[in-house]
Amino acid sequence: MSPKPATPPLSALLTPLPYYGTSVTSNTRRSHATHLPPAPQEARPQDRLPGPQVHPRRPQGPRLPPSQRPQAPDGRLIPGAAALRPMRFRPGQHLRRQSDIRAVREQGSRVDCRAFTVWWRMRPIATGSPAQAAHSGQPRSCVVASTQAVGCAVRRNRAKRRLREIFRQQQGLLPSRCDVLLVARGVVNRWPFPELKQTFAAACGRISSHAAGSEPDV
Secondary structure (H helix, E strand, O other): OOOOOOOOOHHHHOOOOOOOOOOOOHHHHHHHOOOOOOOOOOOOHHHOOOOOOOOOOOOOOOOOOOOOOOOOOOHHHOOOHHHHOOOOOOHHHEOOOHHHHHHHHHHOEEEEOOOEEEEEEEOOOOOOOHHHHHHHOOOEEEEEOOOOOOOOHHHHHHHHHHHHHHHHHHHHHOOOOEEEEEEEOHHHHOOOHHHHHHHHHHHHHHHHHHHHOOOOOO
């Protein structure tokens, strides 16, 4: 009995067969490659030409002319309009020097208005510079509110504001070159403001009459 042939190992069966064809090199691949032009790139939004600036909320197209509003008339062209303007309390109308205030108190006259006292004096015509001559035709005032008569600082400041305001509004009733000294009393803050204005207006009438020589006693 003849022996069986030996079975070859598994590694011998898996040995790759030799390749007898021609190898394709990289140069051959490059020679046979087709040269295609680059694909055109689409234009991006930021590469385009900028368009006109358009506001998203503003309507486009022809605009209408602005509407013509009625204009206030020029007061300088209307006769008598200067008398209707609110009176201003200019810096030159404050009595600041102690000599002027003392002259009003010592040489002037007195008008009792119950809530306050008015001391007044007609000052002489200024003969100095044109600026002094211009201020000499305006009435001047000084307001005094003492702690003993009115009270604390809050009450004194309120009394001064009220008396300055009635002088500002009623100064047109005073004669030119008139210096007045307003001395507040304790009831000045309790009086209604229209009553204070009416009382000061009556005092201005008496001062104007006395300055004109029509009323000897004030």
